Amino acid sequence: MEPKQPVIFVNGVGTSQERLAAYMQLLKGAFAGRDVQLVHNATSVEEYLKKDLEKQTASIDALFTKLSSLVPEAPAAKNRRVTVLTHSHGTHILYEALKRMSPKMQDNFVVHTFGGITMIPNDMAHNVSIYINEGDLIGIPGNVGYDPQGTLANFLKIHNLMKSKGFGRAQAIIEQVALDKHDKLNPFNNGCTGESIAKFGSTFFGGCRMAKEEVEGEVKKYATPFTDYNIHLITPPQTQAADCHMSVNALCDAVIDRISRIIIQSDAETHLLYSFISQIHEIARQEAAQEL
Numbered sequence: 001m002e003p004k005q006p007v008i009f010v011n012g013v014g015t016s017q018e019r020l021a022a023y024m025q026l027l028k029g030a031f032a033g034r035d036v037q038l039v040h041n042a043t044s045v046e047e048y049l050k051k052d053l054e055k056q057t058a059s060i061d062a063l064f065t066k067l068s069s070l071v072p073e074a075p076a077a078k079n080r081r082v083t084v085l086t087h088s089h090g091t092h093i094l095y096e097a098l099k100r101m102s103p104k105m106q107d108n109f110v111v112h113t114f115g116g117i118t119m120i121p122n123d124m125a126h127n128v129s130i131y132i133n134e135g136d137l138i139g140i141p142g143n144v145g146y147d148p149q150g151t152l153a154n155f156l157k158i159h160n161l162m163k164s165k166g167f168g169r170a171q172a173i174i175e176q177v178a179l180d181k182h183d184k185l186n187p188f189n190n191g192c193t194g195e196s197i198a199k200f201g202s203t204f205f206g207g208c209r210m211a212k213e214e215v216e217g218e219v220k221k222y223a224t225p226f227t228d229y230n231i232h233l234i235t236p237p238q239t240q241a242a243d244c245h246m247s248v249n250a251l252c253d254a255v256i257d258r259i260s261r262i263i264i265q266s267d268a269e270t271h272l273l274y275s276f277i278s279q280i281h282e283i284a285r286q287e288a289a290q291e292l
Contacts, residue, residue: 004287005070005082006035010063012088012115014045023273027085030277030284039063041090048089056093064097071108081126083110083287085280087273088139091116092146098124112283114276117142119152121228130231131279133270155225159233169226177218234279 009027011020020038027036041059048056070082086094091113098106098120109125115136120128132139132152143152154176161172225231269275 004034005080006037007031008037008039008063008066008070008082008084010039010059010084010086010090010093011041012090012117013041013043013048015041023087026273026277027280030281031287032284034284037066039066041093043089043093056096059093060096063093064100067097067101067109068105071105081108081110083112083283084125086111086113086116088115088142088271089117091120092118095120095124112279114273114279115139115271118146119143119229119231122230123228128230129283130229131234131276132231133234133275136270138271149221149224151225151229152231154222155229155231156233158222158225173219173222173226177215177222181218232279234276 007027009024011023015023020040024036024038028034039059039062041063043052043055043059046052067082067084084094094111094113095118098109103123106124107126111120111125111128112131113120113129114131115133115138116130117139119130122128140152140156147153157180158169158172158176161167161175162169165172165175167175273280
């Protein structure tokens with residue numbers, strides 16, 4: 001049997017050599033018997049924050065070159081497609097590399113992103129799966145800068161409505177469109193100027209509803225996370241509840257320790273690749289089963 005293509009991994013910004021080695025060990029353990037290769041994203045946190053494009057472009061070039069070298073001339077057979085795993089900013093590096101490819105070339109790749117600071121739509125690869133942890137303090141806010149349409153933000157709001165109100169997806173989308181449109185028109189959110197009050201009144205009290213085309217456009221926009229993306233929102237295991245007999249001082253110390261770990265050490269567990277270990281092993285298991 002012809003060996004499967006290697007598994008390619010692209011790391012996020014500022015990943016230390018020690019953590020990178022641990023990530024590679026994790027992936028090689030999950031994809032036992034497969035050739036797991038790293039395409040190193042050397043972008044530092046400082047370069048990322050300063051929007052230093054030179055280092056990012058170098059990483060994009062390296063990934064594009066690597067992926068291109070693995071693509072056959074003929075359309076890829078099922079077992080010859082390349083699996084690409086990305087973490088955090090590594091997802092942005094892959095997104096930019098895929099943008100340089102034709103649709104035929106993109107069809108050679110099966111993509112899995114973990115805590116990505118951007119999202120890759122379904123039509124940019126043969127298959128794309130996006131894994132996001134609820135409460136990810138890096139990946140979710142990171143999407144704001146790369147997602148002017150607010151696709152992930154809309155997904156999370158709709159998901160919360162479905163979860164809290166028991167709505168179906170369609171009902172939650174319609175409800176969220178109405179809520180957000182009301183907030184935009186509400187004069188209390190717009191300085192209570194005469195213009196904002198008049199606009200609010202004419203819309204809701206004068207019977208002048210939004211034009212049908214505008215409503216359809218908003219609904220389509222809010223449905224995009226479900227139609228154009230394959231998002232898997234992961235709810236992390238419940239953290240241990242605080243002891244009800246814990247003293248106020250002890251409780252405050254626990255909160256301060258948690259904040260320092262996130263802010264000072266930049267060690268938000270829900271963003272690290274380790275937090276996706278169950279999903280990674282399931283992906284590896286499914287790919288191994290396809291070989292049989």
